[in-house]
Amino acid sequence: PRVTIVGAGRVGSTLAQRIAEKNLADVVLLDIVEGMPQGLALDLMEARGIELHNRQIVGTNNYADTAGSQIVVITAGLPRKPGMSRDDLLKTNAKIVVEAAKNAIACSPHAIFIVVTNPLDVMTYLAWQATGLSRERIMGMAGVLDSARFETFIALELGVLPADVKAMVLGSHGDLMVPLSRYATVNGIPITELLDAATIERLVQRTRNGGAEIVELMQTGGAFFAPASATSVMVESILLNQSRLLPIATYLQGEYGLEDVVIGVPCRLGCGGIENVLELNLSDSEREALHTSAQSVRQNIVRAQE
Numbered sequence: 001p002r003v004t005i006v007g008a009g010r011v012g013s014t015l016a017q018r019i020a021e022k023n024l025a026d027v028v029l030l031d032i033v034e035g036m037p038q039g040l041a042l043d044l045m046e047a048r049g050i051e052l053h054n055r056q057i058v059g060t061n062n063y064a065d066t067a068g069s070q071i072v073v074i075t076a077g078l079p080r081k082p083g084m085s086r087d088d089l090l091k092t093n094a095k096i097v098v099e100a101a102k103n104a105i106a107c108s109p110h111a112i113f114i115v116v117t118n119p120l121d122v123m124t125y126l127a128w129q130a131t132g133l134s135r136e137r138i139m140g141m142a143g144v145l146d147s148a149r150f151e152t153f154i155a156l157e158l159g160v161l162p163a164d165v166k167a168m169v170l171g172s173h174g175d176l177m178v179p180l181s182r183y184a185t186v187n188g189i190p191i192t193e194l195l196d197a198a199t200i201e202r203l204v205q206r207t208r209n210g211g212a213e214i215v216e217l218m219q220t221g222g223a224f225f226a227p228a229s230a231t232s233v234m235v236e237s238i239l240l241n242q243s244r245l246l247p248i249a250t251y252l253q254g255e256y257g258l259e260d261v262v263i264g265v266p267c268r269l270g271c272g273g274i275e276n277v278l279e280l281n282l283s284d285s286e287r288e289a290l291h292t293s294a295q296s297v298r299q300n301i302v303r304a305q306e
């Protein structure tokens with residue numbers, strides 16, 4: 001199989017490395033900057049003998065080279081600078097993402113699309129609209145990353161293995177995300193049995209601020225290692241038809257009482273894309289938080305199109 005990554009920046013190039021070195025697929029890295037994706041591809045190709053895989057990595061500035069991809073990941077666009085919110089990227093990235101989605105679908109009409117560019121939920125909506133794809137085949141990555149951050153902070157607090165912590169974060173990728181603390185466990189033991197409410201709230205706040213914490217530390221750009229890992233999990237679930245149940249930004253058609261908006265909810269992800277949306281029985285406050293989060297995405301969809 002072949003995966004195209006549009007945007008060979010920090011997230012895109014790290015994702016290319018993950019996909020090739022996990023031996024999942026050949027990769028086409030596309031960017032508008034000339035020479036840069038070609039150089040990265042050559043560098044990754046030169047690591048193959050050491051990393052022991054034989055995947056092809058091609059760098060290009062031309063969509064014709066992406067033809068016949070099974071998956072297209074869009075990471076093109078600007079990342080945040082310190083002090084910026086994801087929404088500040090709205091208009092610039094909207095133009096880039098819509099153009100990328102249209103160009104890519106023209107060359108790979110059967111591909112499944114994963115949007116990564118921020119603000120994530122709005123960009124996924126615009127890409128869905130621009131491509132005319134069914135909602136099964138176009139989605140956004142955010143929840144897998146936000147959940148991994150929440151799990152990390154729980155694991156650090158309790159001094160347990162990160163792999164033993166399971167948690168899910170729903171809602172939009174931003175300050176209004178909805179970490180589901182009551183469902184979070186350490187190997188099946190609810191964290192509510194292990195931590196007091198104030199500590200859990202502190203971890204929830206750190207999760208909401210997880211992207212900004214890294215932007216403030218780095219000063220140039222944002223996180224990319226964990227975002228690339230999170231995206232590779234979605235790519236893997238599709239290519240290996242794993243049907244994993246993951247939080248995915250998807251177009252809602254009445255689920256959770258929400259319509260015509262993209263927001264993160266639990267979905268099963270397999271070779272055809274999103275197999276189904278799982279509707280959890282949310283508490284009143286969780287449901288309200290999800291609706292508030294959806295409302296802000298809706299407002300930004302309107303703003304992006306003004």
Ligand code: NAI
Nearest residue numbers: 007008009010011031032076077078079116117118142227
């Ligand atoms: P970066 O600046 O390192 O890379 C972006 C790349 O996009 C650059 O190489 C740039 O040349 C390219 N680009 C710009 N316009 C283009 C176009 N029209 N066609 C093709 N390529 C184009 O940024 P980074 O750190 O890789 O982040 C990429 C995006 O992903 C940002 O919007 C960032 O906010 C977002 N992001 C989203 C996450 C999520 O959880 N959904 C997590 C981390 C980042």
